[in-house]
Amino acid sequence: MIAFWIVGAIVVASAVWTVTARKPVYSVVGLLINFAALAALYLSLSAEFLAVIQIIVYSGAILILFLFVIALLSSGVAPFAQGPNRLPRIVVPAVAIVAVALVGLVAGINGAAILTPSVSPSGSPLGPVGSAGVFGSVADFGKALFTTHLLPFEVTALILMVAVIGVVMLAGDQTPYVGSSKQAARVERQAREAILRGGDR
Amino acid sequence: MQAALGTLNALPVWLLILIKSAVLLLVVVTSFAYAMLAERKILGWMQLRPGPNRVGPWGLMQPAADAAKLILKEDLTPKTADPLIYKLAPFISLLTAFSVYAVIPWGASPSGTWAIGNVNAGILFLLAITSIGVYGISLGGWASGSKYPLLGSVRSTAQMISYELAMSLSFVGVLILSGTTSLAGIVSAQATWWFFIPQCVGFLVYVVTAVAETNRAPFDLVEAETELVAGFHTEYSGLRFGLFFIAEYVNMLTVSCIATLLFLGGWNAPFGLTMIPGVLWFVAKVGAFMFFYMWLRATLPRLRYDRLMAFGWKVLLPVATLNLIVTAVVVALRG
Numbered sequence A: 001m002i003a004f005w006i007v008g009a010i011v012v013a014s015a016v017w018t019v020t021a022r023k024p025v026y027s028v029v030g031l032l033i034n035f036a037a038l039a040a041l042y043l044s045l046s047a048e049f050l051a052v053i054q055i056i057v058y059s060g061a062i063l064i065l066f067l068f069v070i071a072l073l074s075s076g077v078a079p080f081a082q083g084p085n086r087l088p089r090i091v092v093p094a095v096a097i098v099a100v101a102l103v104g105l106v107a108g109i110n111g112a113a114i115l116t117p118s119v120s121p122s123g124s125p126l127g128p129v130g131s132a133g134v135f136g137s138v139a140d141f142g143k144a145l146f147t148t149h150l151l152p153f154e155v156t157a158l159i160l161m162v163a164v165i166g167v168v169m170l171a172g173d174q175t176p177y178v179g180s181s182k183q184a185a186r187v188e189r190q191a192r193e194a195i196l197r198g199g200d201r
Numbered sequence B: 001m002q003a004a005l006g007t008l009n010a011l012p013v014w015l016l017i018l019i020k021s022a023v024l025l026l027v028v029v030t031s032f033a034y035a036m037l038a039e040r041k042i043l044g045w046m047q048l049r050p051g052p053n054r055v056g057p058w059g060l061m062q063p064a065a066d067a068a069k070l071i072l073k074e075d076l077t078p079k080t081a082d083p084l085i086y087k088l089a090p091f092i093s094l095l096t097a098f099s100v101y102a103v104i105p106w107g108a109s110p111s112g113t114w115a116i117g118n119v120n121a122g123i124l125f126l127l128a129i130t131s132i133g134v135y136g137i138s139l140g141g142w143a144s145g146s147k148y149p150l151l152g153s154v155r156s157t158a159q160m161i162s163y164e165l166a167m168s169l170s171f172v173g174v175l176i177l178s179g180t181t182s183l184a185g186i187v188s189a190q191a192t193w194w195f196f197i198p199q200c201v202g203f204l205v206y207v208v209t210a211v212a213e214t215n216r217a218p219f220d221l222v223e224a225e226t227e228l229v230a231g232f233h234t235e236y237s238g239l240r241f242g243l244f245f246i247a248e249y250v251n252m253l254t255v256s257c258i259a260t261l262l263f264l265g266g267w268n269a270p271f272g273l274t275m276i277p278g279v280l281w282f283v284a285k286v287g288a289f290m291f292f293y294m295w296l297r298a299t300l301p302r303l304r305y306d307r308l309m310a311f312g313w314k315v316l317l318p319v320a321t322l323n324l325i326v327t328a329v330v331v332a333l334r335g
Helices: A001-019 A025-045 A049-072 A091-110 A138-146 A150-171 A181-196 B001-011 B015-046 B062-072 B083-102 B122-143 B146-176 B183-188 B200-214 B238-262 B278-299 B305-334
Strands: none
Touching: A001 A025, A025 B062, A025 B083, A025 B122, A049 A181, A049 B122, A049 B146, A138 A150, A181 B305, B015 B062, B015 B238, B015 B278, B062 B238, B083 B122, B083 B238, B122 B183, B146 B183, B146 B200, B146 B305, B183 B238, B183 B278, B200 B238, B200 B278, B200 B305, B238 B278
């Protein structure tokens, strides 16, 4: 329980830092800490597989691409230096209202226990983590993913594939589209001649 | 011996883990120091020169001298650098390099596995931690605030992401054969056949990606001195440079350990030579892999960057995928 509150505080603090940091790279570091703490939370809920996947996918793959883009776009320069650097004034009442609403919602669902988060519906979450039959183990997760939830899994894969193809179409090769190999040869010859003439085409 | 083990097991868990971690840290740091010396010696011999031989007998005190030099050197921070991230980056590198050893098992005895934590999803944990390792390099390069480090870090990020994919795929073949994600389980599944025989393609892919993942020659585009001065750690000096340096060698050690665990049978003895303890076999296999690394560095010239990326995406990834599919089909057909 103590671990929960410590990790929870880290999650919230790093999230706030992510949003308020003045340099985009600091935001990335904040998000990195956030993901790591979130993985720790998953671990404490004995969702071992989810924790590891959280690190591999979010910290290891997605966030590093953020960093990649940010480092390339703004090497050392804060891009928002001139812009308004203040949240709109309405944010304070808005946050308060949302917080109250959330607490009310949780209280409504959960009966009373807001300050004592329910860790697991059935007894102790601490078991031999990861062995089959224990909640959150790799074996059970895999079985559920590939049997009960096979269709959603495949549909998600398809959607991701569509997204990838879309990105390739949007940002991919900039060479002009040509219908035939003959035409392609002509385009290439023209390009070569342009280079030989010394001008960039 | 048994009595000593008994008293060890009677200790509280956290104290036991602390002791294990301290011992392991000592072992890893020492092996880093002598791996570095070994590399310089071996490179020297391969290039027909003696290598370091001034400090101590046969140059054996060289690592201590190097450490003293690095500690005493001035720790510079460039004016254009981002101080916080600049100082944080070497620690991220070192932290991730060392934390992998929390799950690596070194040997087995009847009472259990020699590891700090016997995690069931051990191999996934390994992947997760190594995927964090790239942050040290890319943040360090960015925060230096000069162009060569930035170029080096961008290269390293692209390279590590590309090769990590093929590396993970080469793991999956092993996972399918052994049917478990626990590292100790994978080793015990290799009691008869080491996986580099049925998974020879996977093993080849792994060896190539492992060299690329640790940014070592011939894939050391990240610190290509002919183009980028020293790549991502150009601006680092003194102990902070030392931390990056330690992280690089510890990572080499890590991928050698993974190769041993996944493909070379871990602590299983070859040819029935079981009178030699398993730990020694493990160390010998890791050492052989490390030697292979150094041999590569002495032999092969550096790749061109575009060829490196093309090789990763157009050769390694399809080969690894094909290997995975073939393995899955064979295992499914054999029931």
